[in-house]
Amino acid sequence: MAAPSMKERQACWGARDEYWKCLDENPEDASPCKKLRNSFESSCPQQWIKYFDKRRDYLKFKEKFEAGQFQPSKPATQS
Amino acid sequence: MLLLVWAPKAWHRLSHLKPSALLWTPRGKARHVRCRLLSSQGPGERGRQSRPQGPGLRTRLLITALFGAGLGGAWLAARAEKEQRRQQQRTEALRQAAVGQGDFSLLDHRGQARCKADFRGQWVLMYFGFTHCPDICPDELEKLVQVVQQLEAEPGLPPVQPVFITVDPERDTVAAMARYVQDFHPRLLGLTGSAEQVAQVSRSYRVYYSAGPKDEDQDYIVDHSIAIYLLDPDGLFTDYYSRARSAEQIADSVRRHMAAFRSVL
Numbered sequence: 001m002a003a004p005s006m007k008e009r010q011a012c013w014g015a016r017d018e019y020w021k022c023l024d025e026n027p028e029d030a031s032p033c034k035k036l037r038n039s040f041e042s043s044c045p046q047q048w049i050k051y052f053d054k055r056r057d058y059l060k061f062k063e064k065f066e067a068g069q070f071q072p073s074k075p076a077t078q079s
Numbered sequence: 080m081l082l083l084v085w086a087p088k089a090w091h092r093l094s095h096l097k098p099s100a101l102l103w104t105p106r107g108k109a110r111h112v113r114c115r116l117l118s119s120q121g122p123g124e125r126g127r128q129s130r131p132q133g134p135g136l137r138t139r140l141l142i143t144a145l146f147g148a149g150l151g152g153a154w155l156a157a158r159a160e161k162e163q164r165r166q167q168q169r170t171e172a173l174r175q176a177a178v179g180q181g182d183f184s185l186l187d188h189r190g191q192a193r194c195k196a197d198f199r200g201q202w203v204l205m206y207f208g209f210t211h212c213p214d215i216c217p218d219e220l221e222k223l224v225q226v227v228q229q230l231e232a233e234p235g236l237p238p239v240q241p242v243f244i245t246v247d248p249e250r251d252t253v254a255a256m257a258r259y260v261q262d263f264h265p266r267l268l269g270l271t272g273s274a275e276q277v278a279q280v281s282r283s284y285r286v287y288y289s290a291g292p293k294d295e296d297q298d299y300i301v302d303h304s305i306a307i308y309l310l311d312p313d314g315l316f317t318d319y320y321s322r323a324r325s326a327e328q329i330a331d332s333v334r335r336h337m338a339a340f341r342s343v344l
Contacts, residue, residue: 001296003210003255006262009217047298048213055214 004045012044016052023056179308179316183280185244188256188269195314202239202337203310204329207286209247209301210259215322223307224264225326230333237312237337244270246288246303248277284308284316309333313344 004012019040022033030037041049064070174180182195204223208216220243227241241264245251248271251259256269271277281288288303307329309318317336320329 001250001298003250003259005258006217013214044213045211045298046296047211047294047300050294051213051300 001045008043012040012048015040015043020056177316178319179284179310179314181279181283183276183283185270185272185276185280186253188253188260188271190253193268193270198240198242198310199314200312202237202312202333203242203308203314204239204333205242205244205284205308205310207244207246207281207284207288207303207306209245209303210251210255211247211298211300213300215305219305219307219322220263220267222326222329224267226329226333227264227266229326229330236334239333241267242270243267244277244280246277246281246286247290247301248272248274249290309336311336311340313342315343 015036019033019036022036023030026032040052044052061070185193187193204226206216206219206223208219210216223241227239230236230239243256243260243263245256251269251271253271256271260267260269270280272280286304286306288301291300291302293299305322307320307324308316309320309332311317318332320332324332
C-alpha cells in the first residue's frame, strides 16, 4: 500500500480538524459529529485514524495537565 | 672542605630513595628520613659532628632545598601526567559517544548509491522518518524545507542539502521515496536501503525506531526519535534541532554555525 500523497494527507488532516472542532464544540455529546467522523474515517488510512484518536486523547490530557487541572487518581483507601 | 666531600656522598644516598616511593609520603615524614640520613653517617665520620656547624647547616639547607624542589618537581610531573591521561580517556570516551561516526551506505530516491563522503563540502540538514507517517514527519520535513528556502534566498550563504532518511526500509523503496520527496523540495534527497543499512545509519546518528503492530491492511506506524541534524561540510555532526524549534530558530542557528565554521580536514 502506497503512502498517502500530499493531497491525500491534506484531505485527511482537514477532515480530522473539522471532526476535532466538532468534538470541542460538543464536549458532552459527540452524536452531532457522526457525519464528520464518517468523513474523517473515509479520508484517512485506518492506521492513522487510530493514531489520531490516541493523539487527541494525549493532546487533551496535555492541555489539562499544563493548565494544572490534572489530578492523579488517588490509590484506593485501605479498609 | 670535608663537608664538601661528604655532601656528594649524601646525595648518593639520597638518590637511592626512589622519588616514587616518596611521592605519597607526607612532607614531615620525608624530612624526617632526610634528617636521619644526614645525621647517621659512618663511624669514621663521627668526628666531624663536633666541628663548627655553620657551613654544615648551609649545606643541609641546600640539600633540603634541592631535595624539596626535586620532590615538588616529581609531584608536578606526576600530576601533569595524570591530567594528560584523564584528558586522553575523556577524548576517547567522547569519540566513542560521538554522533554520526563511521560511514553509511544507502540508495537515494533515484536509485544511486550514496555514502557519507558524497556530502563532503556541503552543509546537510538531515531528518529520519517514514513515508506512511501520519503527521510529525511531514510537519518536520516541511519545516526543514522552509529552513533551506530561507537560507537559499540569502546570497553569499553556502547551499544546504536537505536529506530525508527512512526508518521503514520494508515499505520505503526507492520508488516510494521518489514519490514522497517530490512533494517537499526539488533538492530534497530521500535515502533508503536494506534493513541492515538503515539500522546502521540510525545507530550511528543515535536514532531510535520501532515498527508498531500491523493491522488488517498490513499498515503500521513506526515510532522513532524526532530530530533534525545539521552536518558541516566536513561531514561532522554540528547541531540538532528538536520538534520545539521553529524554522526561523533553526535558520538562525545554521547561519551562526556557517559563520563560525573552519574546516578541520
